[in-house]
Amino acid sequence: MSPSRKSSQAVSAKPAAKLQQQLMGERELRGIADTVLRLAKSLGVAETEVHVDENISALTRFANNAIHQNVAEHTLNVSVRTQVDQRTARVTTNRTDEDSLRAAIEASLSLAHSQPKNPHLLPVPGKQRYRGVNRFVKQTAALTPEDRARAVRRACDLAIKNGQTAAGIFSSAQAQSAMGNSRGLFAAYRDTHAVFSITMQEGSAASWAKENAASVTEIHPQQLAERASEKAHRATDPRELAPGRYTVILEPAAVLDLVGFLFYDFAATAVRDKRSCFNERMGKQVFGKNIHIEDDVYHPLQLGAPFDGEGIPRERVLLVDQGVPKNLVYSRASAKIAKKKPTGHGFMLPNEYGEAPMNLVFAGGKASLDEMIASTERGLLVTRLWYIREVDPYEKIMTGMTRDGLFLVEKGQVTSAARNFRFNQSILEMLRNVEMMGPAVRATGEEAFEMVVPAMKIRDFHFSEVTKF
Amino acid sequence: MYDLATAALDTAKIRGASYADVRVMHLRQRDLTTKNGEVGTLAQSESIGLGIRVLANGAWGFASTDRLTREGVAACAAQAVSIAKASALAKREDVVMAPEDAYVDSWQSPFRKDPFEIPLETQLALLLAADAEMRRVRGVTLTETDMQFRKIDSWFASSIGSRIHQSKVITGCGIVATSFQGDEIQKRSYPNSFGGQHALQGYELVESLDLLKHAPMVAEEAVALHSAAQCPQKAGTLILGGSQLGLQIHESIGHPIELDRVLGQEANFAGTSFLTLDQLNKLRYASDIVNVVADARLDHGQGLGTFAYDDEGVPAQCTDIIKAGQFCGYLSNRETAHLVGLNRSSGTMRTESWNRLPIIRMTNVSLLPGTWAFADLLSDTDDGILMETNRSWSIDDRRYQFQFSTEIAWEIKGGKRGRMLKNPSYSGITTEFWNSCDAICKREDWTLWGTPNCGKGQPMQTMGTGHGASPSRFRNVRIGAAFSKQ
Numbered sequence: 009m010s011p012s013r014k015s016s017q018a019v020s021a022k023p024a025a026k027l028q029q030q031l032m033g034e035r036e037l038r039g040i041a042d043t044v045l046r047l048a049k050s051l052g053v054a055e056t057e058v059h060v061d062e063n064i065s066a067l068t069r070f071a072n073n074a075i076h077q078n079v080a081e082h083t084l085n086v087s088v089r090t091q092v093d094q095r096t097a098r099v100t101t102n103r104t105d106e107d108s109l110r111a112a113i114e115a116s117l118s119l120a121h122s123q124p125k126n127p128h129l130l131p132v133p134g135k136q137r138y139r140g141v142n143r144f145v146k147q148t149a150a151l152t153p154e155d156r157a158r159a160v161r162r163a164c165d166l167a168i169k170n171g172q173t174a175a176g177i178f179s180s181a182q183a184q185s186a187m188g189n190s191r192g193l194f195a196a197y198r199d200t201h202a203v204f205s206i207t208m209q210e211g212s213a214a215s216w217a218k219e220n221a222a223s224v225t226e227i228h229p230q231q232l233a234e235r236a237s238e239k240a241h242r243a244t245d246p247r248e249l250a251p252g253r254y255t256v257i258l259e260p261a262a263v264l265d266l267v268g269f270l271f272y273d274f275a276a277t278a279v280r281d282k283r284s285c286f287n288e289r290m291g292k293q294v295f296g297k298n299i300h301i302e303d304d305v306y307h308p309l310q311l312g313a314p315f316d317g318e319g320i321p322r323e324r325v326l327l328v329d330q331g332v333p334k335n336l337v338y339s340r341a342s343a344k345i346a347k348k349k350p351t352g353h354g355f356m357l358p359n360e361y362g363e364a365p366m367n368l369v370f371a372g373g374k375a376s377l378d379e380m381i382a383s384t385e386r387g388l389l390v391t392r393l394w395y396i397r398e399v400d401p402y403e404k405i406m407t408g409m410t411r412d413g414l415f416l417v418e419k420g421q422v423t424s425a426a427r428n429f430r431f432n433q434s435i436l437e438m439l440r441n442v443e444m445m446g447p448a449v450r451a452t453g454e455e456a457f458e459m460v461v462p463a464m465k466i467r468d469f470h471f472s473e474v475t476k477f
Numbered sequence: 478m479y480d481l482a483t484a485a486l487d488t489a490k491i492r493g494a495s496y497a498d499v500r501v502m503h504l505r506q507r508d509l510t511t512k513n514g515e516v517g518t519l520a521q522s523e524s525i526g527l528g529i530r531v532l533a534n535g536a537w538g539f540a541s542t543d544r545l546t547r548e549g550v551a552a553c554a555a556q557a558v559s560i561a562k563a564s565a566l567a568k569r570e571d572v573v574m575a576p577e578d579a580y581v582d583s584w585q586s587p588f589r590k591d592p593f594e595i596p597l598e599t600q601l602a603l604l605l606a607a608d609a610e611m612r613r614v615r616g617v618t619l620t621e622t623d624m625q626f627r628k629i630d631s632w633f634a635s636s637i638g639s640r641i642h643q644s645k646v647i648t649g650c651g652i653v654a655t656s657f658q659g660d661e662i663q664k665r666s667y668p669n670s671f672g673g674q675h676a677l678q679g680y681e682l683v684e685s686l687d688l689l690k691h692a693p694m695v696a697e698e699a700v701a702l703h704s705a706a707q708c709p710q711k712a713g714t715l716i717l718g719g720s721q722l723g724l725q726i727h728e729s730i731g732h733p734i735e736l737d738r739v740l741g742q743e744a745n746f747a748g749t750s751f752l753t754l755d756q757l758n759k760l761r762y763a764s765d766i767v768n769v770v771a772d773a774r775l776d777h778g779q780g781l782g783t784f785a786y787d788d789e790g791v792p793a794q795c796t797d798i799i800k801a802g803q804f805c806g807y808l809s810n811r812e813t814a815h816l817v818g819l820n821r822s823s824g825t826m827r828t829e830s831w832n833r834l835p836i837i838r839m840t841n842v843s844l845l846p847g848t849w850a851f852a853d854l855l856s857d858t859d860d861g862i863l864m865e866t867n868r869s870w871s872i873d874d875r876r877y878q879f880q881f882s883t884e885i886a887w888e889i890k891g892g893k894r895g896r897m898l899k900n901p902s903y904s905g906i907t908t909e910f911w912n913s914c915d916a917i918c919k920r921e922d923w924t925l926w927g928t929p930n931c932g933k934g935q936p937m938q939t940m941g942t943g944h945g946a947s948p949s950r951f952r953n954v955r956i957g958a959a960f961s962k963q
Contacts, residue, residue: 069935071742074569078560079539079936081832085524100522102543115521122597123516153563161567175744177935207745214744282618282657360510360517360621394748397869399882399902399959401662407880407959409873430878430904432959454746472958473904475878476751
């Protein structure tokens with residue numbers, strides 16, 4: 009089931025001169041932030057924080073072997089937080105003229121004054137130093153509707169040739185954000201990203217493949233189309249199997265979408281609120297000794313700004329070492345309460361959730377998917393999971409469905425497709441039962457944001473019911 | 478606003494569009510939350526911009542801008558046409574739209590109290606008081622409250638001559654108590670989970686819910702759940718409270734009837750539907766007593782799916798979806814109506830904002846009231862389980878197999894409500910479940926529930942939908958599978 013390498017050409021790169029629309033320069037972006045800070049000062053605001061976010065994105069959507077939706081947008085939002093006398097509030101607007109910005113500041117002040125004092129509110133932070141990251145790829149920003157349409161056309165032609173039906177997206181975006189405050193802090197970040205996702209349907213069977221990267225040169229639409237096409241063909245005539253506990257081989261997208269539900273549990277605020285599954289479990293052997301998780305925005309396969317919603321530099325944090333939860337992430341407020349250092353994972357204030365790690369990186373192993381299959385006496389190969397929801401927040405039991413390619417493995421070989429199952433599975437238990445892992449890759453799914461995770465072979469995964477297809 | 482919309486339409490026509498429609502939208506939102514007696518979120522936002530959808534060379538293009546000048550909207554319209562022409566590079570056939578009249582109209586959703594005019598101090602004081610009431614109960618470890626208010630103004634203009642202004646006011650609020658004890662987290666919410674109740678109403682919705690009165694009970698039940706018996710695993714009789722049934726309708730009727738899903742347009746993300754075109758007017762979807770409509774008209778109630786016109790300029794309608802158990806209708810738009818033999822859209826195209834393309838969405842998809850008084854339904858049930866307030870929801874991508882869990886349940890024995898049960902769940906196959914419905918409560922117990930967070934489309938759009946429901950009974954349902962170990 010390895011992806012075909014026959015036609016691995018990526019989407020062709022374009023010179024920068026062909027840029028369709030361009031983001032503002034950093035000076036212009038900073039000009040908006042400075043205007044807000046100047047206006048706030050003239051209004052006598054004690055402390056002010058401003059975020060400026062600009063996004064240029066386009067998405068081509070196809071189904072039934074043709075483009076049916078094709079959209080583009082350009083947005084610019086300015087978000088102002090004022091802080092006076094231990095009170096704070098935020099107002100966001102997409103009007104950037106001086107009168108509108110002044111009105112936003114005044115509205116924020118009005119909201120702030122309407123509430124009781126918050127004794128835990130900290131002054132805005134001063135200047136910070138950030139580690140540079142370069143995640144803006146001109147070729148991605150230069151992608152045109154025609155480029156996307158041609159790639160989609162080729163994928164649809166493959167579907168037609170193979171008697172299948174293709175549906176999916178090809179999107180590209182460039183975005184930047186900047187923040188400043190009245191104590192001189194200024195931070196700015198820009199990146200690009202491109203996504204190609206395809207579902208191939210053959211009769212009532214389907215399969216799926218997707219890539220997401222900063223550079224469109226790392227997106228391989230035709231290779232993904234071929235992979236989904238091949239798997240869709242193998243997914244026909246599924247067998248109905250009895251529900252129960254199975255050894256499963258989860259492809260990276262399936263691992264991602266499940267473990268993604270763990271991320272907020274690593275927030276110090278969630279533990280303090282007693283809604284984290286790590287409440288009273290820190291320092292204990294929660295997972296198998298082969299589980300190692302970090303949060304690392306600087307990892308080469310990660311995207312994201314090197315600062316958090318309060319302007320604090322993001323730190324690399326060891327979350328789980330040899331199966332033991334070691335550290336949490338902290339905003340400034342939760343760090344002060346816990347007498348720790350903030351780790352640069354805070355959300356924009358005010359909020360009730362505090363912080364979360366957004367750049368999870370799992371340590372992987374060396375096994376290939378083929379090796380995992382070859383070592384399996386009887387089990388299931390899972391392409392993707394769907395509609396995952398939390399059933400039990402402390403045991404972290406999740407429910408959901410398999411989707412777009414579930415295959416029976418017998419005596420080391422994929423022998424047939426299987427009808428999709430519903431699972432009810434504790435993530436804590438699952439990560440105690442990992443027998444083999446592949447190399448960690450940048451995985452992308454639909455239920456969680458992108459992470460660096462490996463494929464996993466897991467014993468005793470619990471499927472409770474089977475559906476009709 | 479119509480000047481800008483007309484400028485965009487003119488540019489689109491000059492650039493070669495055969496059809497175009499424009500939405501200028503101004504969205505305002507206020508969010509208030511408290512946690513453990515302190516203000517959590519206190520934020521307000523506004524966004525204004527224009528989106529234009531065009532047909533050129535037989536294919537669609539869409540572009541949006543917040544540059545609301547003649548030059549800005551003209552550039553946006555030109556971009557939309559350019560995108561449409563690129564779409565035509567990978568088209569199979571030209572888009573065909575069902576005919577529709579042009580309308581010139583203005584509509585304001587009804588409300589008694591503008592939530593943006595109510596002093597913030599009043600709103601926060603109510604939330605903090607409800608929060609305090611919940612924290613009085615020993616064993617509660619986390620208390621949360623929220624209010625959300627929205628005003629949405631939209632100006633729709635199309636190349637067939639429609640000019641429609643709609644103004645909506647939306648309100649939502651709720652409270653939650655959570656209790657951690659031993660190795661368990663339990664919670665109770667009022668009047669519903671995941672943000673409470675939401676409706677096309679003003680601040681009168683908040684006042685009608687009487688948060689203070691309900692706060693102690695919410696907290697006490699959250700703590701009491703720790704010592705309740707585990708919900709059994711069995712096949713048996715299930716009674717669903719109205720809010721949970723509303724979500725059941727949403728997932729197992731509302732989504733499968735979306736014609737874009739049926740036609741494969743959502744195959745890559747939201748999924749498809751088991752309701753293939755050959756099922757229309759043939760499938761026995763439910764038992765004889767089940768009648769479901771998709772009704773966007775104000776007559777149906779002030780729901781999140783209520784409007785005067787959809788975002789394609791089609792007037793609000795009531796469509797029969799299930800009549801006496803028989804499947805008889807889809808949610809359609811101008812592009813798909815002819816595929817099910819209709820000569821007109823059912824008026825369900827909706828957009829989240831000016832920068833999103835309208836797509837087929839639920840309006841108010843509601844189970845019509847039945848004939849039972851709730852007390853009679855309980856006394857008629859010899860052995861069953863009553864489940865209330867959603868905790869988790871999941872259904873496969875063709876909408877056959879579902880599993881829901883709720884916050885709380887009670888045994889019904891000999892016609893009486895008995896002991897409390899924790900960790901309740903039920904599961905099944907959509908049509909088997911709806912065919913097992915043998916009792917639906919009357920209008921007096923019927924509520925038009927709001928689901929504010931329905932996600933669909935790429936880029937993702939979040940939409941509010943309405944679901945009228947009253948407590949109902951289902952036989953031979955699989956109960957408790959979510960916590961089974963085998």
